[in-house]
Amino acid sequence: MKALRLTLESFRFAWQALKANLLRTILSLLGVTVGIFAIIAVFTVVDSLEANVRQSMSFVGDKVIYVNKWPWVFERDFAWWKYFKRPVPTVREFRELQRNLGPNNNGIAIFANTSGNLFQAANNSMEGCNLQGVSFDFRQVSDVPVVQGRYFTSQEIDASRNVAIIGADIAENLFPNGSALGQEFKTRGQKFVVIGVMQKEGKKLLDTPSNDTNCLIPFGMFTKMFALSTNGMGGVSPTIAVKGTDEDPGLLDLEYELKGTMRNIRGLKPRDEDNFALNRPEMLANAITQLFSVIGIAGAVIGSFAMLVGGFGIANIMFVSVKERTNIIGIQKSLGAKNYFILFQFLFEAVFLCLLGGAAGIFLVWLIAFIPQDALPLFLSWGNISLGLTVSVVIGVLAGIIPAVLAANLDPVIAIRAK
Numbered sequence: 001m002k003a004l005r006l007t008l009e010s011f012r013f014a015w016q017a018l019k020a021n022l023l024r025t026i027l028s029l030l031g032v033t034v035g036i037f038a039i040i041a042v043f044t045v046v047d048s049l050e051a052n053v054r055q056s057m058s059f060v061g062d063k064v065i066y067v068n069k070w071p072w073v074f075e076r077d078f079a080w081w082k083y084f085k086r087p088v089p090t091v092r093e094f095r096e097l098q099r100n101l102g103p104n105n106n107g108i109a110i111f112a113n114t115s116g117n118l119f120q121a122a123n124n125s126m127e128g129c130n131l132q133g134v135s136f137d138f139r140q141v142s143d144v145p146v147v148q149g150r151y152f153t154s155q156e157i158d159a160s161r162n163v164a165i166i167g168a169d170i171a172e173n174l175f176p177n178g179s180a181l182g183q184e185f186k187t188r189g190q191k192f193v194v195i196g197v198m199q200k201e202g203k204k205l206l207d208t209p210s211n212d213t214n215c216l217i218p219f220g221m222f223t224k225m226f227a228l229s230t231n232g233m234g235g236v237s238p239t240i241a242v243k244g245t246d247e248d249p250g251l252l253d254l255e256y257e258l259k260g261t262m263r264n265i266r267g268l269k270p271r272d273e274d275n276f277a278l279n280r281p282e283m284l285a286n287a288i289t290q291l292f293s294v295i296g297i298a299g300a301v302i303g304s305f306a307m308l309v310g311g312f313g314i315a316n317i318m319f320v321s322v323k324e325r326t327n328i329i330g331i332q333k334s335l336g337a338k339n340y341f342i343l344f345q346f347l348f349e350a351v352f353l354c355l356l357g358g359a360a361g362i363f364l365v366w367l368i369a370f371i372p373q374d375a376l377p378l379f380l381s382w383g384n385i386s387l388g389l390t391v392s393v394v395i396g397v398l399a400g401i402i403p404a405v406l407a408a409n410l411d412p413v414i415a416i417r418a419k
Contacts, residue, residue: 028317031310032357032392033364038306040365040380040388042299048369048378064141064281065251065258067093067240071277086275087266088229088237094135096265097240097258104254105242107140110219112238114226119215121174121185129170130214131187133222141241145211149181149196152218156195160220164192168200169212188225192217251280307391310357311399318350318403329407330416343408350400351393358392 066072069086094110101108113132118125136157138144144151146165156163164185171180171194180194198211229235242258244251255278262276322329329342362385369378 028313029353029357029360031313032307032354032395033310033360035303035307035310035395036358036361036388036392037364038361039300039303039391040362040384041368042303043296043384043387044365044369044378044380046296046299047381047384051379063244063249063251065242065244065255066279067097067242067258067262068277068279069237072279082273083277086277089240089276090230091223091228091238093262093265094238094240097242097261100261100264101242102257104245104248104257106245107137107243109135109138109141109241109243110238111135111138111142111241112219112222112226112228112236113214114236117187117215119170119174119185119187121183124174124176126170126173126213128213129167129187131222131225132214132216133219133226134216135219137243138216138241141243144216145199146196147199148179149194151196152216157218157220160218160224162190162192162221163195163218165196165198165216166194167198167210167212167214170215171197187215190221190225255280307395310354311395314350314353314396314399315403317353318346318400319406321349322346322403322407326407326410327416329410333410334416339408342410343404346404346407347397347400350404351396354392354396354399355389358388362388 067089069088070083089110091110094108098108111132111134113130115128115130117129117131118127119129134152136152136154139151144165148171149165151165152163155161166174166180166185174180174185175183175194180197183194184191185194186192192215198214201211227235229237242254244254248254259274259278262278263272263274266275268275332342362380365384366380369380
């Protein structure tokens with residue numbers, strides 16, 4: 001109890017010292033405020049940027065393996081001439097996978113798309129639309145958020161009917177005066193009936209596909225309108241996607257099975273290299289994580305210089321404070337104050353200064369994040385708040401420990417006589 005009482009007393013002395021020199025306190029904590037603001041602002045921007053990039057990449061889905069000609073992530077010694085000669089996935093291979101893959105998947109889909117299409121409905125039109133042909137299980141491998149109408153039936157897909165699910169922007173531009181359901185529009189010389197409208201996504205940070213300007217049609221109908229490529233040189237290159245199961249969280253079983261089945265379909269010998277790529281969203285996620293880790297470290301190094309200046313400022317003020325209160329320290333020690341009591345006074349004062357400066361810096365970051373942003377919405381996480389306060393405490397301890405030790409070790413007789 002005595003130790004706790006003395007500790008609280010040290011807090012009280014430190015707080016009184018800060019209030020007694022209010023102007024000096026404010027000037028001292030400005031350096032820490034700038035330092036913490038710089039560090040937390042960098043981490044906040046990096047975290048917000050990474051979150052927005054990941055959200056923009058959400059169209060690739062979760063627990064999905066994509067069969068492509070090219071890999072998504074290139075290695076340093078990228079043998080592009082080998083990948084260039086590879087064939088693209090075909091409808092026949094899609095059918096073979098449907099028949100031969102075991103129970104390690106929740107759906108197999110094939111899809112292809114073209115951009116820059118013109119859609120027309122009566123006197124209304126919209127350019128730059130994406131037209132995507134999909135098989136029935138496409139909604140298993142990718143999110144299709146239909147808010148009006150319905151998804152395709154298997155009969156519509158198998159019969160390659162002229163039906164479509166359109167994005168919110170397409171619906172607003174082609175049919176501004178009423179519901180788009182049951183309405184007709186025309187593109188590439190074909191008429192389609194709208195059976196569904198997808199949920200509005202809004203603007204994305206990256207120029208990635210958005211459902212707002214996307215139109216889904218049956219894959220068979222798509223192949224009637226566009227020639228499919230066989231080598232990636234001419235026509236449209238399709239992609240095969242396979243959805244994994246919850247029982248295979250790492251997708252290892254599915255990947256091994258998919259790799260063996262594809263090699264068998266393409267007649268590859270045991271010593272032949274794969275002439276296809278199995279791409280997973282984790283590849284992009286890992287690349288994004290590595291990129292933003294480097295950016296975060298660089299930002300922290302830059303911000304640490306500002307924090308270093310603030311720490312030196314606190315240390316300088318604490319040395320001045322010890323010099324000014326040498327006589328008081330002597331009186332306290334002559335009345336029986338222990339060394340740790342004097343130590344805690346100045347150490348707590350330094351920590352108080354840094355905590356106040358750190359809180360002010362975090363508050364400035366919060367004010368900036370609170371302002372609505374269209375291009376890059378910012379958010380201040382609890383992790384960054386905790387980091388800022390922790391760094392403030394550490395800087396306070398480091399900046400105040402030497403002046404506090406010097407004050408605690410003063411000789412009471414010499415300290416009382418000091419002027």
